[in-house]
Amino acid sequence: MSVICKTALRHPPINRIFFPMSKEALLQKISDRKATVGVIGLGYVGLPLVLLFSKRGFSVVGIDVDARKIEQLRLGNSYIEHISPSEITTLNETGNFSAGTNPNLVGDCDAVLLCVPTPLTRNREPDMTYIERTAQAIGPFIRRGQLISLESTTYPGTTAEVLVPILERESGLVANREFFVAYSPEREDPNNQNYTTELIPKVVGADTADALELATELYASVVRRVVPVSSAATAEATKLVENIFRCVNIAMVNELKMVFQRMGIDIWEVIEAAKTKPFGFMPFYPGPGLGGHCIPIDPFYLTWKAREFDMPTKFIELAGEINSAMPYYVVNRTMEALNDQGKALKGSRLLLVGLAYKKDVDDLRESPTLKLIELFESRGAVADYHDSHIAEMKETREHPNLLGRKSVPIEKAGEYDAVIISTNHSDIDYAALGNRARLIVDTRNAMSGVQDITSFLCKA
Numbered sequence: 315m316s317v318i319c320k321t322a323l324r325h326p327p328i329n330r331i332f333f334p335m336s337k338e339a340l341l342q343k344i345s346d347r348k349a350t351v352g353v354i355g356l357g358y359v360g361l362p363l364v365l366l367f368s369k370r371g372f373s374v375v376g377i378d379v380d381a382r383k384i385e386q387l388r389l390g391n392s393y394i395e396h397i398s399p400s401e402i403t404t405l406n407e408t409g410n411f412s413a414g415t416n417p418n419l420v421g422d423c424d425a426v427l428l429c430v431p432t433p434l435t436r437n438r439e440p441d442m443t444y445i446e447r448t449a450q451a452i453g454p455f456i457r458r459g460q461l462i463s464l465e466s467t468t469y470p471g472t473t474a475e476v477l478v479p480i481l482e483r484e485s486g487l488v489a490n491r492e493f494f495v496a497y498s499p500e501r502e503d504p505n506n507q508n509y510t511t512e513l514i515p516k517v518v519g520a521d522t523a524d525a526l527e528l529a530t531e532l533y534a535s536v537v538r539r540v541v542p543v544s545s546a547a548t549a550e551a552t553k554l555v556e557n558i559f560r561c562v563n564i565a566m567v568n569e570l571k572m573v574f575q576r577m578g579i580d581i582w583e584v585i586e587a588a589k590t591k592p593f594g595f596m597p598f599y600p601g602p603g604l605g606g607h608c609i610p611i612d613p614f615y616l617t618w619k620a621r622e623f624d625m626p627t628k629f630i631e632l633a634g635e636i637n638s639a640m641p642y643y644v645v646n647r648t649m650e651a652l653n654d655q656g657k658a659l660k661g662s663r664l665l666l667v668g669l670a671y672k673k674d675v676d677d678l679r680e681s682p683t684l685k686l687i688e689l690f691e692s693r694g695a696v697a698d699y700h701d702s703h704i705a706e707m708k709e710t711r712e713h714p715n716l717l718g719r720k721s722v723p724i725e726k727a728g729e730y731d732a733v734i735i736s737t738n739h740s741d742i743d744y745a746a747l748g749n750r751a752r753l754i755v756d757t758r759n760a761m762s763g764v765q766d767i768t769s770f771l772c773k774a
């Protein structure tokens with residue numbers, strides 16, 4: 315078995331004095347593929363990075379506090395739907411991969427990539443605890459000459475103001491003199507077959523030329539293109555701008571959808587026509603609300619930081635307001651559609667098709683479907699779900715009461731008063747659904763192009 319589950323010290327604490335390493339030494343190790351790369355946080359971002367560095371010939375060490383993930387990897391299993399078990403088996407067969415829960419494994423690494431979560435707190439402020447705890451845990455094991463690169467999405471200033479002080483305090487070493495620090499935002503788009511990790515250009519920022527050079531070299535050895543920028547804060551800001559851009563544009567089309575619906579104009583048809591303009595227009599699509607671990611959350615990292623500079627972020631606030639109103643809009647449209655059939659929402663049985671936040675993934679974090687279920691049920695409806703990617707609801711911070719609910723077979727759609735398409739997964743036979751359901755409320759335009767359905771169809 316090539317994966318070693320290391321939960322105890324593999325060897326006595328490293329005497330860091332005996333492992334001095336200059337920038338040149340690490341550059342050489344990177345260029346020779348002799349560097350060992352540690353990845354902390356083996357989730358949607360971290361695991362693809364492990365696979366990529368391993369595929370490019372590096373020794374890789376994976377670290378996660380979740381012992382179940384380590385065990386799954388050890389067994390050759392994948393816990394992320396779009397990563398196949400055969401990729402984990404191949405990883406294990408390299409003989410150059412090990413994984414464990416103990417932060418002391420960092421001592422074995424030349425470069426360490428931090429891919430831990432950055433959610434919002436209940437008060438919608440940046441939750442830095444994962445980054446802080448990781449820094450505290452690995453700090454004592456950092457040694458001279460190592461490169462530490464933060465990949466978690468966060469506000470400008472996090473690397474310099476949060477990460478570096480903890481690492482310095484815990485290690486007793488001086489950042490960017492004795493060890494190197496960089497920030498490189500992750501742009502992973504889970505299950506995007508066109509843009510895999512290696513094809514997505516990687517922005518890298520650091521606060522010294524040496525750290526930037528090292529991080530650039532490291533990432534250049536695994537991705538097609540690296541985009542160096544002048545500071546860690548610039549790289550942090552770059553990632554936020556990308557996600558704010560999406561958040562604001564999605565809010566705009568969501569608002570336009572509601573306006574055009576009143577006017578009897580189909581927003582989807584409008585977007586299809588508008589996107590034929592070969593310049594100056596980029597299509598964004600409306601939906602039942604924002605979902606996922608990034609777009610609903612990351613913009614508010616900037617809002618929070620901007621307050622320190624007495625600056626409002628009105629676009630972000632407005633976009634947040636519109637996007638979070640969308641589930642309420644869908645509920646109203648469903649009520650209207652049921653009303654047209656002489657039914658009340660209260661007492662109706664509803665099937666929500668698609669629990670994941672976007673099509674063809676198994677990730678339900680921040681999914682608007684969760685909010686829809688809550689809203690429908692608080693109005694007296696029964697709200698079940700179908701999602702072939704999520705057989706049973708996992709634990710969510712915001713909706714703990716939904717834990718354990720199970721996906722209903724799609725064949726039962728005809729037993730419900732209405733089917734609400736909240737995620738347009740590709741494995742659904744929408745024509746069959748259209749002939750089975752009594753009423754369809756389509757928030758994704760999934761029924762477009764489906765001919766001769768017998769259901770009542772309401773676009774929402």
Ligand SMILES: NC(=O)c1ccc[n+]([C@@H]2O[C@H](COP(=O)([O-])OP(=O)(O)OC[C@H]3O[C@@H](n4cnc5c(N)ncnc54)[C@H](O)[C@@H]3O)[C@@H](O)[C@H]2O)c1
Nearest residue numbers: 355356357358359378379380429430431432448466467500
């Ligand atoms: N998922 C995406 O599509 C995506 C895309 C771009 C950026 N990001 C950003 O990347 C970061 C990671 O996101 P993710 O989706 O991979 O999260 P995830 O929840 O899938 O994975 C995070 C992993 O970190 C582990 N972890 C938490 N605390 C730890 C600690 N102290 N030490 C070791 N492991 C720890 C968790 O157990 C989990 O396995 C976030 O900042 C996110 O915003 C995510």
